[in-house]
Each structure stands twice: as structure tokens, then as C-alpha cells.
Amino acid sequence: MKEKKFFISSSIPYVNAEPHLGHAQEFIEADIIARYRRLMDDTVFFLSGTDDNAQKNVQAAESAGIPVADYVNKHAKEFIDLEKRLNISNDYFIQTSVDPRHRDGAQKLWRACKPEDIYKKSYKGMYCLGCEEFKTEADLVNGECPEHPGKKLEEVEEENYFFKLSNYQSKLKNLVESDELQIIPQTRKNEVLSFINSGLEDFSISRSVARTKGWGIPVPDDETQTMYVWFDALSNYITALGYSDDGADYEKFWKESNERVHVIGKGISRFHTIYWPAMLLSTGVRLPSKVFVHGYITVGGQKMSKTIGNVIDPNVVIDEYGADAFRYYMARHISPFDDGDFTMEKFKEVYNANLANGLGNLSARIMKMAQDNLDEPVKVDNYGYTFQDGYIDESLSEYKINMAMEYIWSKIGDLDREITEKRPFSLLKESPETAKEIIVNLVLNLYRVGCMLQPFLPETADLIINATRINKKPENLFPRKD
Ligand SMILES: [Zn+2]
Known part of the structure; x- marks a missing residue:
């Protein structure tokens, strides 16, 4: 059998809180696939990491009263430690505020976008800090973000760079329909297709330096703007491989690989199946081949929340039962596609x-x-x-x-x-x-x-x-x- 080159990633979590069951689930799912492919004699690159550059990390650091860099490093370590304890076999862990190749790579990706796809305009909208995303009326339920009920949206008005997503509507539709960009499971694929069919609006890809307080990656050639954290975060999948200087891993596991798989939660499907592929289409960089979307974990039928006080620390379960018992539960008793209960x-x-x-x-x-x-x-x-x-x-x-x-x-x-x-x-x-x-x-x-x-x-x-x-x-x- 000819050797296959297989790339798989977990998403990179924000580090504004401790790792929870949902993170552990995603690491375990990606790890099972990575280990399995190695047993099948594929050459595997399994990537994991943290998304350090979000605005909400800045806010969390401020309320904790410590410098942002110290804050994100402390929390990133909790994710690194949890992965070790769970026997996660990732080949690399990228911390987006630390790895110099990430900053260079994200800026390279920005510059590689077709000039006609990026434009500046003044914009006013409702921003959910939890999602790090502008919301439209259609996204909201009773005026609130369904992912973050009870949290106030912030009204933001400023001049930002926008990405011309509307240029890619029919291309994206074809890619998803034909499974050239395969979305697993089918229900998520259907959701993405109906979102594309409802009409794609251009999205903002930068924030003012004043609002980001200088934390994040500067937009190339414009010192007043910081890259929108999603533009920066999504690029981690290739910057970690050495996209910035066409490194050997980038050649092998992205440009020439047989499969490029992202494992993500359902809340960020739009970013991975629409925004990210569109950015790549603009730059001519190869697309991922698969996005595997898992559900959420409820605890006793309720969403995990600090307010309810039902957040379970995976470390506590591992302390008492061991890593394999925890992996067992996640693999067998939590559905890979639907929400599961713990x-x-x-x-x-x-x-x-x-x-x-x-x-x-x-x-x-x-x-x-x-x-x-x-x-x-x-x-x-x-x-x-x-x-x-x-x-x-x-x-x-x-x-x-x-x-x-x-x-x-x-x-x-x-x-x-x-x-x-x-x-x-x-x-x-x-x-x-x-x-x-x-x-x-x-x-x-x-x-x-x-x-x-x-x-x-x-x-x-x-x-x-x-x-x-x-x-x-x-x-x-x-x-x-x-
Ligand atoms: Zn939200």
C-alpha cells in the first residue's frame, strides 16, 4: 500500500477559561483518528494548540489584573497539561501568541489574498465577545446570541477591513455539495448549504488597534488595525506547518497530503466551512478536505455553565478513574455527531x-x-x-x-x-x-x-x-x- 500523508487538527480553544469536557472530547476524538491512521501506516501530522489573540482573552486578563501574555501562557499550559494527561498524541502544539511563524504566516496569508477581496469600510454592528463575531438580526434569539445567552452584545462602530465573501458564494456551494470539501455529518453539511444559499455577506477581518488594545497580529501596512482574531486563528492550521517560509511540513502535510481534516465543535462550523475555505480560495492555498463537526456535552441535560455550577473539570475525572476510563466514556457514550450527556x-x-x-x-x-x-x-x-x-x-x-x-x-x-x-x-x-x-x-x-x-x-x-x-x-x- 502506498504511504498516505494525513493531516488532522483539533480547533484551537480560547484561553479565557479552564479546559472543560467539550475540549477533552474534541482532543480525544481527533487523537483516536490520528492514532488509528498511524496504525494504518499513514504518515500523520496531528496539530493542536491555543487561540491566544482573542479580545476576550484581553478582557479576562484585565479582570484578573495580570498582563495578557502571562495570562494566556498560564491558561495555555492547562490545555497542554490536559492533553498530556489524556495521552493525546499531537505532533505539535501551536500557541498563536508565541510562535513567530504564526504571526509571519498570518500576515503572509493576508497579503496573498486577491487585492479585490479585501476592502475598507465603516461599519456599525452588534458584536458578541463570546463568539468574537458580529451578529445579524437573523443570528439572534430574543435579542441574544444563542451560544451566549445572558451576555450583552456590544454595539461597535468603526472602520474595518472586509473580506469579499460574496465573491465565493457559488464556488463554496459547489465545493460543499460535491464533497470536495466534505462536511461530516450530513446534518451539518445541510446547515452549511442552507446558510450559503441564504446569501453570503462580506465579513470584517480587522479591528481597530484601540479596541484590541494592541493585542493580536497587526494588519500588514496599516498600523491602525489588528487582524480579526478569526482570520488569525484559522491560519494556525497552516502556519503551524511552516506556511510562512514554505517549510517541509507545509509541503508534505498540506500541499501534498492526501487528507486534511479539521475536527471542530458545531458552534464554529461556519468559520471552518465558509470563511476559512473562502480565504484559502482567495490566496490559492489548498483547501482542507474534511471538516468533522461534533456536538456539545450537556451535564445532566443542561448546558455546562459557571452560573449553574455544573462545569466538570476533566482532570477531576482522570484523577479518580484514569485517562483510559475517561477516553472510554467520551468515545462510546458521547455521540460523535449529536449532543451527548455526562x-x-x-x-x-x-x-x-x-x-x-x-x-x-x-x-x-x-x-x-x-x-x-x-x-x-x-x-x-x-x-x-x-x-x-x-x-x-x-x-x-x-x-x-x-x-x-x-x-x-x-x-x-x-x-x-x-x-x-x-x-x-x-x-x-x-x-x-x-x-x-x-x-x-x-x-x-x-x-x-x-x-x-x-x-x-x-x-x-x-x-x-x-x-x-x-x-x-x-x-x-x-x-x-x-
Ligand atoms: Zn456568542
Whole structure:
């Protein structure tokens, strides 16, 4: 098979608050795909990072009473630490206020836009600081931003640069309709198409330096203007690869890659499927090939919010249950496409049922029988490293991460049933050869489960695979929680 070059990114979160469940979900989803593609022998570049240049970071730093740079660095570190704790296998982490290639690259991208696509005009509108976006009447529900209810919109009047999005309406429509720019799932694709069909308005791509207080990337050749944070943020996907000086990674993973995938939340779909592709069309830079849009996580059926006080820190869950248990929940019990719900009660329930009493117990039972009755480790095939499972392949190529997990758990269920039905332990005295055969087969299938789990629960997968290699019962994979 010819080697494929595969680029995947998570979105870059604002650093005006601590990482929450939704960030963790996105990192895990992107990580599962990245790990899977590496197992498929693709050459992968997995990018993650933080969006430091937003105005709301400036505001948050001001109210915290510390310099903006210190503020964003402190919070960026929380994201870096969370990714480490979750075993996220990103190849690079871009901090947009720190990486000099980002500033150069964003300015290069601005200059590369066709001159007729950028113009200056005076504008008055309602700005949602939460979204970092001007809102039209059609966007609002009861006069409020639906993403940020209860937060006042700011009336802003100033002279800004605008991007002529209307120039790209029919091109964008064709790209999305034909799946040349594929939007997953279909429901999000439909939303984007109906938004395009409703008519695209030009959007502002700069702010006055007075309003941004000088934080952000200066517009080339105009010291009165700072780049609009979205123009700056979206460019991270190529600046991190070295777009500014045509670096080797940019050549390999963008210009010549087979796939370029963005993993994002539904709230920022418009930016990634309309604004970003239009900017790239203007500059002649290649487009992403796929945008995978996930839903939001509610807690006990409610939107997470500081006011309600239901925000769950992923670190607290990892402290008690470990990274793989958390990855398990996100991969299997949160829909990759629709909104999903999280509560500690539900988490504990499925943890005990499917990890402690499920996978953990099964691995211990099989390997205990093997350790006690087999003279040497079972010779395994090369199943996991060529990863020839059609169902998992199909599910993950459609980003149906939860379907792949259901399938693996059906295999785990099969193994449980096999033990119950064939009762190898009761055959050991009468027909030891038959009992051993059954045990060997159980170990082989457990090994296969371990291989299949590699992209999803990497640590557990390694422990299971290793246990079959050394013929030893793994200790305490998932201790029961009372
Ligand atoms: Zn908003």
C-alpha cells in the first residue's frame, strides 16, 4: 500500500477559561483518528494548540489584573497539561501568541489574498465577545446570541477591513455539495448549504488597534488595525506547518497530503466551512478536505455553565478513574455527531459495568487461566499491526467512533459468553487438552481486542497485549469503584 500523508487538527480553544469536557472530547476524538491512521501506516501530522489573540482573552486578563501574555501562557499550559494527561498524541502544539511563524504566516496569508477581496469600510454592528463575531438580526434569539445567552452584545462602530465573501458564494456551494470539501455529518453539511444559499455577506477581518488594545497580529501596512482574531486563528492550521517560509511540513502535510481534516465543535462550523475555505480560495492555498463537526456535552441535560455550577473539570475525572476510563466514556457514550450527556453517576455506572466488571474482569479471568495452565505464552498473529478489521475501518472512516466502540464491546461480550458456555476451567481435569485449546483461543481473541483498542484506550491496550505476550494476569486494569 502506498504511504498516505494525513493531516488532522483539533480547533484551537480560547484561553479565557479552564479546559472543560467539550475540549477533552474534541482532543480525544481527533487523537483516536490520528492514532488509528498511524496504525494504518499513514504518515500523520496531528496539530493542536491555543487561540491566544482573542479580545476576550484581553478582557479576562484585565479582570484578573495580570498582563495578557502571562495570562494566556498560564491558561495555555492547562490545555497542554490536559492533553498530556489524556495521552493525546499531537505532533505539535501551536500557541498563536508565541510562535513567530504564526504571526509571519498570518500576515503572509493576508497579503496573498486577491487585492479585490479585501476592502475598507465603516461599519456599525452588534458584536458578541463570546463568539468574537458580529451578529445579524437573523443570528439572534430574543435579542441574544444563542451560544451566549445572558451576555450583552456590544454595539461597535468603526472602520474595518472586509473580506469579499460574496465573491465565493457559488464556488463554496459547489465545493460543499460535491464533497470536495466534505462536511461530516450530513446534518451539518445541510446547515452549511442552507446558510450559503441564504446569501453570503462580506465579513470584517480587522479591528481597530484601540479596541484590541494592541493585542493580536497587526494588519500588514496599516498600523491602525489588528487582524480579526478569526482570520488569525484559522491560519494556525497552516502556519503551524511552516506556511510562512514554505517549510517541509507545509509541503508534505498540506500541499501534498492526501487528507486534511479539521475536527471542530458545531458552534464554529461556519468559520471552518465558509470563511476559512473562502480565504484559502482567495490566496490559492489548498483547501482542507474534511471538516468533522461534533456536538456539545450537556451535564445532566443542561448546558455546562459557571452560573449553574455544573462545569466538570476533566482532570477531576482522570484523577479518580484514569485517562483510559475517561477516553472510554467520551468515545462510546458521547455521540460523535449529536449532543451527548455526562454525569458522574452515569460515568461511574458504565465504568463499573463495562470496564471494571467488563473488560478488566475478562482480561484478568482469561490471563489467570492462561498463566495457571499454559506452559508458554500463546503465539499471536500479526493481526493488530496490520489492523485488518473491516468494520472498524468503515466506522472510523466515517468518524462513527461510538460505532467502532460498540463493535469492540460486542467482541468482549462474545468472549464472556465463550467462557460461560465452554467452561474451560471445569474441563481441566477430564480433558485438559480441550481445556487448553479453549484457553489458547480465548487468549488469541483477547489479544485481538487489545489490538483493536489501541487507538481508543492506548494504555489499556498495551497492558492487555503485553499480558498475552508474557502470559501473565494483568493487575487491576480497572478497579471497581463503590
Ligand atoms: Zn456568542
